[in-house]
Amino acid sequence: xxxxxxxxxxxxxxxxxxxxxxxxxxxxxxxxxxxxxxxxxxxxxxxxxxxxxxxxxxxxxxxxxxxxxxxxxxxxxxxxxxxxxxxxxxxxxxxxxxxxxxxxxxxxxxxxxxxxxxxxxxxxxxxxxxxxxxxxxxxxxxxxxxxxxxxxxxxxxxxxxxxxxxxxxxxxxxxxxxxxxxxxxxxxxxxxxxxxxxxxxxxxxxxxxxxxxxxxxxxxxxxxxxxxxxxxxxxxxxxxxxxxxxxxxxxxxxxxxxxxxxxxxxxxxxxxxxxxxxxxxxxxxxxxxxxxxxxxxxxxxxxxxxxxxxxxxxxxxxxxxxxxxxxxxxxxxxxxxxxxxxxxxxxxxxxxxxxxxxxxxxxxxxxxxxxxxxxxxxxxxxxxxxxxxxxxxxxxxxxxxxxxxxxxxxxxxxxxxxxxxxxxxxxxxxxxxxxxxxxxxxxxxxxxxxxxxxxxxxxxxxxxxxxxxxxxxxxxxxxxxxxxxxxxxxxxxxxxxxxxxxxxxxxxxxxxxxxxxxxxxxxxxxxxxxxxxxxxxxxxxxxxxxxxxxxxxxxxxxxxxxxxxxxxxxxxxxxxxxxxxxxxxxxxxxxxxxxxxxxxxxxxxxxxx
Amino acid sequence: xxxxxxxxxxxxxxxxxxxxxxxxxxxxxxxxxxxxxxxxxxxxxxxxxxxxxxxxxxxxxxxxxxxxxxxxxxxxxxxxxxxxxxxxxxxxxxxxxxxxxxxxxxxxxxxxxxxxxxxxxxxxxxxxxxxxxxxxxxxxxxxxx
Numbered sequence: 001x002x003x004x005x006x007x008x009x010x011x012x013x014x015x016x017x018x019x020x021x022x023x024x025x026x027x028x029x030x031x032x033x034x035x036x037x038x039x040x041x042x043x044x045x046x047x048x049x050x051x052x053x054x055x056x057x058x059x060x061x062x063x064x065x066x067x068x069x070x071x072x073x074x075x076x077x078x079x080x081x082x083x084x085x086x087x088x089x090x091x092x093x094x095x096x097x098x099x100x101x102x103x104x105x106x107x108x109x110x111x112x113x114x115x116x117x118x119x120x121x122x123x124x125x126x127x128x129x130x131x132x133x134x135x136x137x138x139x140x141x142x143x144x145x146x147x148x149x150x151x152x153x154x155x156x157x158x159x160x161x162x163x164x165x166x167x168x169x170x171x172x173x174x175x176x177x178x179x180x181x182x183x184x185x186x187x188x189x190x191x192x193x194x195x196x197x198x199x200x201x202x203x204x205x206x207x208x209x210x211x212x213x214x215x216x217x218x219x220x221x222x223x224x225x226x227x228x229x230x231x232x233x234x235x236x237x238x239x240x241x242x243x244x245x246x247x248x249x250x251x252x253x254x255x256x257x258x259x260x261x262x263x264x265x266x267x268x269x270x271x272x273x274x275x276x277x278x279x280x281x282x283x284x285x286x287x288x289x290x291x292x293x294x295x296x297x298x299x300x301x302x303x304x305x306x307x308x309x310x311x312x313x314x315x316x317x318x319x320x321x322x323x324x325x326x327x328x329x330x331x332x333x334x335x336x337x338x339x340x341x342x343x344x345x346x347x348x349x350x351x352x353x354x355x356x357x358x359x360x361x362x363x364x365x366x367x368x369x370x371x372x373x374x375x376x377x378x379x380x381x382x383x384x385x386x387x388x389x390x391x392x393x394x395x396x397x398x399x400x401x402x403x404x405x406x407x408x409x410x411x412x413x414x415x416x417x418x419x420x421x422x423x424x425x426x427x428x429x430x431x432x433x434x435x436x437x438x439x440x441x442x443x444x445x446x447x448x449x450x451x452x453x454x455x456x457x458x459x460x461x462x463x464x465x466x467x468x469x470x471x472x473x474x475x476x477x478x479x480x481x482x483x484x485x486x487x488x489x490x491x492x493x494x495x496x497x498x499x500x501x502x503x504x505x506x507x508x509x510x511x512x513x514x515x516x517x518x519x520x521x522x523x524x525x526x527x528x529x530x531x532x533x534x535x536x537x538x539x540x541x542x543x544x545x546x547x548x549x550x551x552x553x554x555x556x557x558x559x560x561x562x563x564x565x566x567x568x569x570x571x572x573x574x575x576x577x578x579x580x581x582x583x584x585x586x587x588x589x590x591x592x593x594x595x596x597x598x599x600x601x602x603x604x605x606x607x608x609x
Numbered sequence: 610x611x612x613x614x615x616x617x618x619x620x621x622x623x624x625x626x627x628x629x630x631x632x633x634x635x636x637x638x639x640x641x642x643x644x645x646x647x648x649x650x651x652x653x654x655x656x657x658x659x660x661x662x663x664x665x666x667x668x669x670x671x672x673x674x675x676x677x678x679x680x681x682x683x684x685x686x687x688x689x690x691x692x693x694x695x696x697x698x699x700x701x702x703x704x705x706x707x708x709x710x711x712x713x714x715x716x717x718x719x720x721x722x723x724x725x726x727x728x729x730x731x732x733x734x735x736x737x738x739x740x741x742x743x744x745x746x747x748x749x750x751x752x753x754x
Contacts, residue, residue, distance in 0.1 A: 376625075
């Protein structure tokens with residue numbers, strides 16, 4: 001995800017996934033930056049504290065060395081004072097003086113022996129032994145340095161004792177006569193273990209090397225901690241080389257580099273060099289890192305995991321949402337197509353329906369016009385027949401319904417022939433009239449159906465109990481005549497067109513009453529049950545029944561079933577079927593000949609308008 | 610006794626026309642009948658200068674009108690009659706084959722005076738016509754302005 005793309009959007013435009021990524025990235029960056037800063041700062045602080053520790057260690061190690069020098073100085077001064085103004089020969093044979101010297105150093109720790117050498121370097125007196133062993137120090141570096149000095153203490157080279165293998169070094173001072181000329185050297189042997197023992201007890205950063213350096217023409221490491229492996233010479237500390245490379249004038253008493261400190265002991269050319277390993281600070285830092293990084297790493301991993309989980313979840317949700325949206329879109333498209341198809345179909349059907357109604361109306365209208373003429377002129381004929389009858393049968397004028405008595409008419413044969421003629425005439429007229437009546441009824445039926453088809457339903461709650469009871473009251477007379485009972489159970493109400501409901505159930509109950517079995521007390525029952533969002537109304541009778549072959553026929557216009565002994569045009573059930581279908585329902589019949597019929601009207605609780 | 614009422618009959622079916630005339634006569638109405646079998650000629654008679662209006666002393670008029678005409682609807686003629694200042698007062702009897710409620714109401718709204726469904730039973734039709742004749746003889750048809 002590009003940051004620029006995000007920047008171009010407002011927060012509102014971002015998806016949940018993008019916000020998650022952004023926040024996660026921020027969190028991860030924060031963890032990285034914070035950890036890096038802490039690490040850097042810790043590194044700095046560890047380095048600084050290491051440097052501080054080195055500096056203070058150098059200070060007190062120098063101080064510690066200084067104390068040895070002080071003791072040595074006291075020993076040297078005491079000895080100098082004891083031999084002041086005495087000749088070397090008298091000193092050499094003075095066993096009391098030798099004892100005095102031994103007593104002096106016995107109270108001084110780390111000072112082993114006192115040595116007195118004359119100007120030629122010959123050993124004249126020592127606390128070690130009496131009489132004085134033969135020895136000459138003139139070839140020793142310290143002797144020549146003492147001779148060249150101005151009375152200050154000088155330090156000698158490292159000496160490893162031949163007997164006890166204890167490393168020592170000499171601290172010496174120049175002796176002079178009244179004229180100030182060189183008169184020999186007084187020196188003490190100092191244990192280098194003074195330093196190494198102490199250093200081993202000082203807490204120093206791991207890997208730190210402490211060295212005591214003797215500065216001279218040829219510099220030398222007097223003692224070093226940790227001790228070099230046996231047989232190896234101690235390594236000259238790097239800081240000493242750096243220090244030595246400095247111009248002598250600018251050298252100070254202390255010299256520091258990042259991980260090392262060099263410090264002079266008193267005014268002697270003795271230096272303590274402390275060198276921490278270059279990675280000392282790093283080691284502490286590594287320690288800190290090993291303590292800290294796991295937490296940071298853990299936090300990082302947790303956040304990354306959360307982000308990944310969140311992103312996966314988001315991707316899943318997005319995928320699901322996309323699928324949903326696509327499915328919804330498809331559904332909408334399909335629905336739109338469906339709605340269009342339905343609307344188109346409905347429009348077509350409505351048009352067809354309207355055409356049929358218009359057709360029915362026109363047909364019935366136009367059929368009626370000639371029928372009126374037929375009927376009218378048939379009446380004219382009937383009137384004419386009355387006049388003709390009066391001529392043919394004079395006595396029976398105006399009473400063509402009841403033939404006149406033959407004896408009242410002259411010429412019996414002719415009259416009889418006339419009577420037959422008139423009877424044929426009447427018969428023909430009768431058929432014409434009854435056919436006209438029937439045709440009139442049929443046309444009226446078509447007309448009424450076409451009008452009903454055009455009527456708009458008004459959907460409103462209908463109390464079916466009240467409606468059926470009203471129908472029962474209206475048919476009470478027929479029921480009484482047919483000796484039938486009408487039982488109306490409790491019927492659930494529904495939302496429908498009241499008039500349509502009236503017509504449907506009037507027709508069904510009329511039929512039930514009309515087609516009862518002769519001699520069997522009629523029993524008509526109306527009941528109902530709910531079926532989902534539909535209500536099934538059941539009209540049951542114990543009448544003559546309908547043959548299964550006629551189940552379909554009875555719902556067709558002008559079709560009737562069974563014995564044709566009742567008045568009817570075959571319209572009622574066709575009308576019922578049309579109405580029920582328009583209301584969004586269905587009507588079915590179950591019947592057994594000679595046992596009864598069940599009509600089931602299934603209607604939606606809320607009918608179509 | 611005023612001037613005799615003239616009956617204008619607009620009926621396309623000759624049989625109907627004949628039956629109506631017969632029954633009117635049988636009912637004892639002897640007024641002059643002008644019969645037209647289509648809307649155009651009827652309108653011509655009713656509204657043109659060489660027709661009904663040309664007569665110096667115009668007759669009070671009764672109009673018998675069939676709604677199903679080959680060239681136009683009788684309702685159109687009814688509308689024209691009732692919109693006309695001269696003919697507005699003439700009573701109009703609508704004779705038609707159906708008893709469509711909407712059609713009946715529309716005719717009465719337009720000002721038709723009587724609406725008669727052509728019955729097949731001529732006895733009752735004759736009664737209706739006879740009553741109409743009675744109606745003509747009793748009612749004083751207003752003089753046209």
